[in-house]
Amino acid sequence: VQWLMWQKAGFGPMLGQAAHFLAYNRGKSEYSEARYHQEAQRLYGVLDTQLAKSEFIASDEYSIADIAAWPWTARHDLQSIDLHHYPNVLRWYMAIAARPAVIRGWAVPLPAEVPLPKRFDD
Template identity: 45%
Template sequence: MIEVYSWATPNGHKVHIMLEECGLPYRVIPVDIGSGAQFDPAFLAISPNNKIPAIVDPEGPDGKPLSLFESGAILLYLAGKTGKYLPAGTAAKYEVLEWLMFQMGSVGPMLGQAHHFRIYAPEKIEYAIERYSNEAHRLYNVINKRLGLSPYIGGKAYSIADIAVFPWLRSWKNQGVEMSEFPHLKGWFDEIASRPAVQRGVQVLAAARKPMMDETARENLFGATQYKRH
């Protein structure tokens, strides 16, 4: 059974959804990033960047245990392990991979900054809010145009590219975006949100996440604790 060290965040939900879609048995080990659990030495041993999610597969390659951090790497591993949600053909596979990298390099980091400066920053910096809100709109437009040409983000079939992008767009209001401005994206979003495995995946640890951020959580997530040597 795969062990999943995670929390209810977009990157955590990417892996929860993939595991549900693949039908793999897994056990969730909560890592409460607000309380600082990501700095525990046992967690750092498998996720040295102190970020969730991470997994341990006791039945990894050649039957040997394998640990992995970084959600994109985990999606690729699970796709390889199960033969699901990543095409076998070379051209189709790289089409999915380029959009997976788009999520990892642009969607996650930029929308994360939009969340930070619009919602979590202790002071409202108008330049930063405008910068990342505009970037959020730009990225939504890129995805909308893509979905006007292709039924799914990675191509003709549902794939790890869709699984990677979807959780990040669930908080579109917090990113200063109006979903109705992007009709192709909205149709895709509603379809993905209706999938039973997706619905199960986004509920993993959702009840444990605190709706409000206190000063301890702010320090653990954004303060000097991040920069200490652990």
């Protein structure tokens, strides 16, 4: 449960912010880009250190912690993260990416564009 809470309280939210400022809002706030990129790098370092101890995040068995964290690493490109700098994360990422259920899930088509809420004038 510890690693699931780590993902829910830190890894996911901070990587979401990194993707927001580095991919979707680039050039608007140098401070935010640097802050969230640095935090993403730190969190990938924490994950890499943990994955040096076991095959998966919480143990040598695939768990809900891996299921919760992996999709965030699947968008490492949006976070300006090179997984090759984190060899244990890269190993873990590739192992999960090869799982048949993950392959099937990733192939589910999504809309090309998510409709955005319209702004209404007062």
